[in-house]
Amino acid sequence: MNPNPPAPLKVIIVEDLPSFQENAEKLLAQQPGFTLIGTCATVRESLALIKATKPDLLLLDIRLPDGNGFTILEKMLPFQCKVIFLTCYEEYAVRAFRYGAIDFLLKPLDEDEFKEALQKVNNVQPLLQEQLNVTLDSYLESKQLDYIVLRSQQSSQKVYFKDICYLQSDDCYTNFFLNNGMKEVISKPLKYYEEILPDSFLRIHQSYLVNKIYIRRYYSKEGSLHLKDGTQLPVSVRRKNLVHRFFKFW
Template sequence: MNPPAPLRVIIVEDLPAIRKDLEYLLHQQPGFTLIGACATVREALVLIQSTRPDLLLLDIGLPDGTGFDILEQMRPVQSKVIFLTAHQEYAIKAIRYGAIDYLLKPLDLDEFKEALQRVSHAQPLLEEQIAIASQSFRKQKLQDNLALRSQQCVQIVGLEDICYLQADNGCTTVFLNGGKKIVTTKFLKDYEELLSGTSFLRTHHSYLINGTYIDRYHPKKGVLYLKDGTEIPVSLRKKEIVDLHFKKLL
């Protein structure tokens, strides 16, 4: 059986030193072949149109726009994507809202290899992933939807449809209104961080709850009851936070 064809890669990065580092690192990785590199949105769109790459290594901040501008003009997006970004908290959060892979600059070799391995098994981005990440980046806050990555695919869900999230052996199970559940590949603490400032409340080391689905709270029992009857434990460590949440509602 013949091995799969290598993924054809374009690098879009305006800093020459980082672009050269990426080219060097990519040449060391089997299963990937570099077919082009450029530094601007305009150059990238021309290069992508003519080569149809399998994978984009895509800087967010470019001299004439952003990596999101490129993706929004590529419709439909038929490439896998790894974003490149410096330590910009709002940019990183936006990318994570869309469940899109990213690398921090300066680059780390092990992280680079891991990202390539992950993306080699991934599907091209959904338009909804791009929209979630792009709008969150531009408005610097989470929008109404969140992308959830499971072992099989990426699913888009509305925040209002998430009842609660439960830690499960290094993964997180997301329970939706209506009984459906999705097992994702992220840790619960990742979702706690992503959903900070929203209606979600950490009640226990294993539970993150959407406050809009809470029916009642029994502080002496240390139990929250959701509107569908689900019982959620409140740990001693989280009791003060939960108590404060309900005092604010009074």
């Protein structure tokens, strides 16, 4: 037995609706390694409590009576704690978080998803200013951007769609192959990125998503797609019609 077990992570819940706040408190109490040090319902209350207690983790609602969760984060710079957003399903919110590589949970909270998110907290770094900027650009202006943040355990970087040649699935990971020859390995499945990347990306195989601007030639008989840098990728039988359609209107 470890004689000096790590201290539990201090958590603040920022949520203005009592039912959702109680739900989050109940689920948090079931998770070892975390202790609730306070709850808040407004931006003003949250900033005061965060300053006084210096939490390790915020469970942060977007919409609050006197502002939103982004306001809290902007006033916390530089970030000293980790953040998981809580939100009702909104197209712009979900897309914004994914663009910024910010963890979020949909309300009402699912027990398994909540548990999984907390289990990952120890391996996640505090937010970067760039992540917040990307998320704010997408959410507050309700627009689709031309870049996303790719976040691994080692680093985070802003990547423009035009610089992504193709993506390759690797179980629960996705390999990003960039036009500078670099490869980034991200712990999200390919399906995750297929849902948020624009129509300029074509799914040609269960394991591949390709940026159309890098396609050079398609060999239908052998089911092979050649990219401008010489890379050859397989086209699955069920995706051949999509590839044919792309070349028809190319």
